[in-house]
């Protein structure tokens with residue numbers, strides 16, 4: 001994980017109550033720092049226990065603003081502010097059909113499931129078999145049994161359940177994979193870390209009948225997308 005200092009491994013010691021307080025404090029911090037605005041995302045962040053999506057030797061760091069290593073090749077759980085950073089501009093909301101590329105720990109997927117609700121749909125694709133199994137068991141243990149989990153190359157999307165109202169790519173790419181743009185509904189939005197001129201920009205794409213409009217949100221630092229549309233970056 002270039003650019004981030006990973007804290008040392010340690011046996012978990014914190015209680016449920018300590019984690020609950022840290023979760024509430026984190027939500028207050030996200031609001032104060034203007035990452036978080038929407039009520040549905042706020043409620044999801046308060047509900048989903050992030051610590052249950054983290055390998056036990058990093059569990060106590062659940063609410064620190066660092067990405068933490070996951071089983072698999074270069075897989076990480078993104079830092080807590082990443083979720084409002086992506087989901088707020090995406091406008092993820094009740095009833096949306098949502099496609100995530102890069103399941104990771106399953107935490108962002110669980111948040112999305114809470115936000116879209118029973119009328120919505122969540123599909124998540126993960127390329128790394130070890131990461132996939134880790135996330136699947138986290139989600140099952142947390143009681144999320146109605147998410148479509150796909151093991152494979154997310155650059156290809158998941159045609160079977162398209163079109164999607166919202167798509168989130170959680171790995172840095174050199175270009176937006178064309179299958180994902182095709183599987184995005186008209187009026188839909190896609191967010192991704194895009195490598196441009198040697199840096200990563202978080203970009204939001206909005207698809208209309210005529211064209212696709214791109215807006216740069218801020219500079220970010222994410223692990224690279226793998227697979228057909230992937231790139232080895234900053235090696």
Ligand SMILES: C[S@@+](CC[C@H](N)C(=O)[O-])C[C@H]1O[C@@H](n2cnc3c(N)ncnc32)[C@H](O)[C@@H]1O
Pocket residue numbers: 072073074075076077078101102103104105106107108109125126127128131152153154155170171222223224225226227228230
């Ligand atoms: C930053 S992590 C995702 C973090 C995740 N949102 C979470 O909450 O834990 C990026 C993930 O994308 C996965 N990935 C990379 N390339 C992929 C691809 N082509 N298709 C699907 N998943 C991919 C990585 O294995 C990694 O798990």
